[in-house]
Amino acid sequence: MFDLIDGPAFLSAIGILTQSIGSWGWIVPGLIVGLVFGALPGTSITMAMALVLPLSMHMDFLSAVVFLTSVYTGAGFGGSVPAILMNIPGTTASVATTFDGYPMAQAGLHNEALGYALFSSTLCGIFGYVVLLFLVEPMAQVVLTIGPLEMFAVAIWGLLLLGSLGGRYVSRGLFAVAFGILMGTIGMNTAGFIRGTMGVPEMLDGISVVPAMLGLLAAGQLLNLAKNEYILNSEGARTISLRRILDGCVGTFRYPGVMLRGSLIGILIGAIPGVGSSIANLMSYAETKRSAKNGESFGKGNPAGVIASEAAVASGEGGSMATMLALGIPGGGATAILLAAFMMHNIVPGPSFIEQHKDMTYAIILNNIIQAIVLLAVGVVFIYIVSNVVKIKTKYMLPAILIISVMGTYSVDGSISGPITLFVAAVVGYLMARYEYPVACAVVGLVLGRMLETEFLRSYQVSGHKVTYLLERPVAIGIVLVMVASLGFTAWSKRRNRAAELAELAALVNGPAR
Amino acid sequence: MRIGRTRYRVEWAHLAFSTVMAIVIVAYLLDVRAVSTNIMNTIFVQPVGLIAISIYLFIAYHCFRPMTADLTVAGEADALDDDQGEGLPETLRVVGMMVTLGLYACSLNLLGFDIATWLFALVAMFICGERNALKLVFFPIILGFGVVYLFQYIIPFPMPMSII
Numbered sequence: 001m002f003d004l005i006d007g008p009a010f011l012s013a014i015g016i017l018t019q020s021i022g023s024w025g026w027i028v029p030g031l032i033v034g035l036v037f038g039a040l041p042g043t044s045i046t047m048a049m050a051l052v053l054p055l056s057m058h059m060d061f062l063s064a065v066v067f068l069t070s071v072y073t074g075a076g077f078g079g080s081v082p083a084i085l086m087n088i089p090g091t092t093a094s095v096a097t098t099f100d101g102y103p104m105a106q107a108g109l110h111n112e113a114l115g116y117a118l119f120s121s122t123l124c125g126i127f128g129y130v131v132l133l134f135l136v137e138p139m140a141q142v143v144l145t146i147g148p149l150e151m152f153a154v155a156i157w158g159l160l161l162l163g164s165l166g167g168r169y170v171s172r173g174l175f176a177v178a179f180g181i182l183m184g185t186i187g188m189n190t191a192g193f194i195r196g197t198m199g200v201p202e203m204l205d206g207i208s209v210v211p212a213m214l215g216l217l218a219a220g221q222l223l224n225l226a227k228n229e230y231i232l233n234s235e236g237a238r239t240i241s242l243r244r245i246l247d248g249c250v251g252t253f254r255y256p257g258v259m260l261r262g263s264l265i266g267i268l269i270g271a272i273p274g275v276g277s278s279i280a281n282l283m284s285y286a287e288t289k290r291s292a293k294n295g296e297s298f299g300k301g302n303p304a305g306v307i308a309s310e311a312a313v314a315s316g317e318g319g320s321m322a323t324m325l326a327l328g329i330p331g332g333g334a335t336a337i338l339l340a341a342f343m344m345h346n347i348v349p350g351p352s353f354i355e356q357h358k359d360m361t362y363a364i365i366l367n368n369i370i371q372a373i374v375l376l377a378v379g380v381v382f383i384y385i386v387s388n389v390v391k392i393k394t395k396y397m398l399p400a401i402l403i404i405s406v407m408g409t410y411s412v413d414g415s416i417s418g419p420i421t422l423f424v425a426a427v428v429g430y431l432m433a434r435y436e437y438p439v440a441c442a443v444v445g446l447v448l449g450r451m452l453e454t455e456f457l458r459s460y461q462v463s464g465h466k467v468t469y470l471l472e473r474p475v476a477i478g479i480v481l482v483m484v485a486s487l488g489f490t491a492w493s494k495r496r497n498r499a500a501e502l503a504e505l506a507a508l509v510n511g512p513a514r
Numbered sequence: 515m516r517i518g519r520t521r522y523r524v525e526w527a528h529l530a531f532s533t534v535m536a537i538v539i540v541a542y543l544l545d546v547r548a549v550s551t552n553i554m555n556t557i558f559v560q561p562v563g564l565i566a567i568s569i570y571l572f573i574a575y576h577c578f579r580p581m582t583a584d585l586t587v588a589g590e591a592d593a594l595d596d597d598q599g600e601g602l603p604e605t606l607r608v609v610g611m612m613v614t615l616g617l618y619a620c621s622l623n624l625l626g627f628d629i630a631t632w633l634f635a636l637v638a639m640f641i642c643g644e645r646n647a648l649k650l651v652f653f654p655i656i657l658g659f660g661v662v663y664l665f666q667y668i669i670p671f672p673m674p675m676s677i678i
Contacts, residue, residue: 171573171576172573174569175535175569175570178563178565178569179535179566181562182566186542189554191554193546193550193552193555195545195546196542219615223612223615224608226608226611226641227605227608394642395638395639395643395644396639396653398642399634399639399642399654399657400661402634403631403634403635404661406618406622406631407661407662407665407669410673411665411669411670413671414670414671416619419619420619422619426612430612431531435527435531452558453559456558457554457557457558
């Protein structure tokens with residue numbers, strides 16, 4: 001059994017924080033940088049943290065960590081802003097936010113939607129870090145028991161959920177997922193086989209994920225917006241109201257169960273390296289929809305959908321932080337940069353770090369809790385300002401965002417392949433959206449495709465080529481059973497709703513029976 | 515379209531798009547098999563590809579909607595849903611933006627980032643409906659040169675320029 005919290009180390013952590021008051025000054029700038037980069041289509045959390053990393057080299061360790069984790073925290077919420085206002089998730093972690101956030105914006109409820117997103121992000125972020133405070137070591141031990149088969153199962157589950165929830169047609173969703181996965185396997189796999197590169201050396205590492213993601217998610221949607229004068233057509237929908245933003249914040253308290261469920265899912269799934277951040281929001285959304293009395297209202301502007309997604313995203317940061325601090329394993333690009341920052345200060349996260357610097361570990365976690373609280377104030381001001389984007393005509397906004405996107409893709413490796421990939425992906429993304437193929441499915445499939453194949457091959461090798469290996473992994477069996485149940489329910493639910501819609505329409509057209 | 519005694523309404527554009535995606539998948543699968551039929555190469559990609567093709571066949575089948583007396587209402591309803599109300603001007607605007615974006619991406623090294631960005635901003639604003647000469651002059655200059663100038667300090671790679 002583990003002692004849940006080390007009292008003396010905790011008190012020492014408070015001492016560290018109070019003695020390093022100067023480091024607190026980096027919270028607001030970090031949050032603002034994160035919010036801006038997270039909210040701007042064309043940029044990413046990883047880009048933001050990579051940009052500020054050199055700056056952090058000149059700071060002491062705690063200030064550097066405070067600054068970088070503030071950027072991480074800010075960007076985590078920032079991605080929900082374009083997801084709600086423009087149907088463009090800032091990262092794959094905000095995909096599920098678009099399902100209900102964008103319909104709310106189209107109905108003129110963007111103020112409330114942003115308020116729901118901000119408050120659930122703050123509260124559940126705090127919850128995630130409080131859990132981390134007590135359970136950082138036990139969580140790390142759980143993560144160590146997760147093998148390639150479990151990671152594969154979780155990723156497939158998330159992708160199939162996305163395929164079934166992401167759009168009106170399950171078949172198109174699953175097709176988009178499969179297409180994305182296959183595109184993600186292009187290049188050299190872990191067994192050394194080179195596929196689909198068409199003789200282009202730059203393709204050895206596969207399709208560049210950042211440009212493809214930006215093209216599919218952002219540029220494709222922006223091309224679609226080119227036919228509108230504003231991103232929200234109705235003039236009444238373009239009002240900005242601080243009161244309504246705060247109404248949204250306060251309204252979050254009507255969904256305590258949704259927040260708790262989303263937080264727990266986010267912490268558990270967010271801790272899984274490489275997979276967690278993309279999948280947690282989808283699972284939280286799916287589970288909330290499944291257990292809701294009015295499940296058919298999801299996807300049409302139900303606030304619970306926004307809250308479920310953002311709760312998982314925010315609390316997932318605690319989960320991925322647990323893996324990084326306790327095991328030294330980054331969950332993704334952003335935590336990899338955090339890891340780099342640690343190493344630049346000659347600190348190596350992992351079991352020995354926690355053992356020898358438990359007080360510093362607690363100080364980092366406590367500081368993240370403080371960041372989440374400060375995010376509330378900074379976030380309200382930020383979304384009040386940023387919401388004015390709905391008043392900007394598309395003829396000014398579209399060229400600006402597309403230019404920033406092109407610059408952002410060029411910055412990945414300094415070659416023209418980035419912008420060209422962006423263009424091709426934008427055309428594909430536009431056409432996919434045009435014919436109701438959920439673009440997010442293809443994106444998440446592309447992001448996870450290589451990881452899926454790698455973990456599958458590892459499982460195959462570790463199992464000694466035995467299919468019965470699955471029976472030796474009870475966690476994987478559990479995941480598969482839950483996956484089958486949740487997918488079956490989702491498919492049945494969609495079919496039932498579709499039949500009801502058609503029956504209603506037929507009744508309207510035919511008129512009352514004579 | 516009539517097949518036998520039944521009339522069908524065919525979603526040609528959707529069918530064409532999904533078929534192109536399926537062709538890409540098939541081409542990729544053939545390339546995978548051409549590289550090697552070793553199980554470590556095909557064990558994951560092949561089943562996923564076959565599942566994708568199966569789903570495509572299901573989708574393609576449903577692109578043919580029979581127009582019988584009972585199902586005419588559903589067909590019309592779906593047709594209304596699928597038709598996003600895009601007129602020709604809107605479609606042309608979107609196509610224009612696509613072509614402009616493609617030319618912009620390809621011309622960055624040829625014209626320099628500054629000139630290419632300025633031109634893109636100018637053309638994109640015009641396509642999106644800006645006709646005020648003053649705005650067409652100043653806004654692209656700010657975007658084309660201002661944003662690119664800023665990004666020069668952020669991006670750690672050389673950006674070929676013509677003027678800046």
